[in-house]
Amino acid sequence: MCAAALTFSGLLVTGVLAAGPAAAADSADYQNVRINEVTSSNNDTVELFNAGSTAVSVSGWKVSDDSFSPQSFSPSSGTIPAGGFVTFDSPKGLGDSDELVLYTSGGTVVDRVGWATGKAKPAMARCGGDGTGAWVTTTTATTFGAANAPGCPASVPAASRVRINEVTSADADTVELYNGGTSAVGIGAWKYVDDDTTHSPVSLSSSSPSATSIPAGGYVTFDSALGLGDNDSLFLTDGNGTTIDSVTWATGGAKPSSERCANGTGRFRTSATATFGAANSCSGGSAGSGGDGGRLLGGGGSLTGGCAPEAPTGTGPAPAGTLVWPGGKDVTIADDVCAFTTSTGPEGRDLSGLAFDPSNPSVLWAAKNKNWLFKLVKSGGKWVADPSWSATGKQIRFLGGSGEPDSEGLTVGGNGHVYVTSERDNTKNTVPKDTIMEFDPSAPGSTLAPIHQWDMTSQFPQLDTGSKDDANLGFEGVSYVPDSWLTAGGWIDPLTGAAYDPANYPLHGSGLFFAGLEWDGTLHVYGLNSDGTFTTFGTIPTGKASVMDVTFDAGTRRIIATCDNTCGETHTLMKIDAAGAIVPDVTYTNPAVMPVDNLEGFAIAPPSACADGSREAVWTDDGVYGFGSGSSSYGHALYSGTFPC
Incomplete structure (x- = not known):
């Protein structure tokens, strides 16, 4: 190839002439390989990450910077496994202000990152998800050969919350940027360039003169002045030449568009419908650039029995630092x-809380908002109501046999009983009634009455406003957390200021209960005593605006606080830190292929169900909306995927 000079954000660059379409040896899987971390100090180390589901060979691949032409490099392994890493030292030195371009053996540009003075020390790394996160300068030690630290850094710069969110190589070659942060970001000096290394970067303001800034939660669109091809890339930099974000696609991958799923945070996939200037629909389509989007399998059937799906409401961004x-x-x-149609809820909606039975992972318990409890078992690969328990579920009542609990969350206690939360009495839906009820699932009959009931309503006066909406923002989820985990982790009892000692609370059983409040995303910790009283252990922030379900997972030894589309369909794993406090550890999105709906319930099978390195994860769609009318998921409540053992 002939060398050519170009200007990249004001720097003189010696590169190669435009790479043509990928050579025959280039599989589309190259799109899943991303530069994930790079340093311009010591050995000028580079890390690659494979975000796809199949291994990718990097044999014959090359790199260039802003002064040397493509050079071969010696990777730590010739193949990057799915979800794996490869590292190498740059064949030529990397400068304090430089760039790195990665090519396949056929000459196709795979990925590209540039940085201004000092930005790659100790390293530039993708923050918020390996292979998908935004580029930031790390403030902690480098993590070459391993996942980037979730907090890289703890406070992500505002500019790094701006992401390329959607792009099309059809018609006007439109690009959409999305600001997932909480403050506006000036973009007047930013530039973009495609994968043709003879092209000089173009000022974003010249393509969209009015785009001087992008508001928090807002979008900016512009038409590429470079022309985008079927097999191409787009790289976005700030005014100093530091990479903000990038996307690469193969033939046909950006038609009608390529979009992030979930909106603003996930991997790119080919969309069924372009949605420039608005939230990505993530409906239909297929796996696209930046990783394997997966497949949504099964579904279908007609809406019978009065089923009336309900479109999602309240969609918001994922927390900063969210991982895929x-x-x-x-x-x-x-x-x-x-x-899940019932006599008090024939619409078939509102299936909310989920919990696997820890002693029998073939049983999944589910709560339906309008006072119903279901015991589910597998049949033909689907979760169905256990006919030996009740083929139509069992109604539950408040203590004394009255009322209609707005049952939202549930968990299985150490005694095998099912504990259910209620936000209010549906017969008086403007008044909160935040309670936890204990049911013996072996009790006979079609209606279950609680053995015990603990009422915490008085602790939440902010919910008692006379508004049914406020009353509906109480206990949305609950999880039993064994004492053994709390003591092994050195949890500090907020009531004593010392290490938690279960013996101090002789009536509470073998664990505590963590209830999630939808109002503000906090966890509230209780000891539920056998005499009907309870001990309040205080409040724990999750870092989220809301909590829809709470799960204790013995596999990861974490409490999981789940939020639906309100928080970008995310799950925050909570750990006990070195100071004995329960704090957020890491946050994950849902699989990219799933709809962005009111997915209120979440459960992971216990470790005893592990097979081939994975175990089942299940979600509930409270509105059975799926991807909307006519889609294969319309009218369905349950989704099943896998989570690592």
């Missing part, structure tokens, strides 16, 4: 259409 789903990318629709 660590499990399998494929998801299966796991119930029959309109499966």
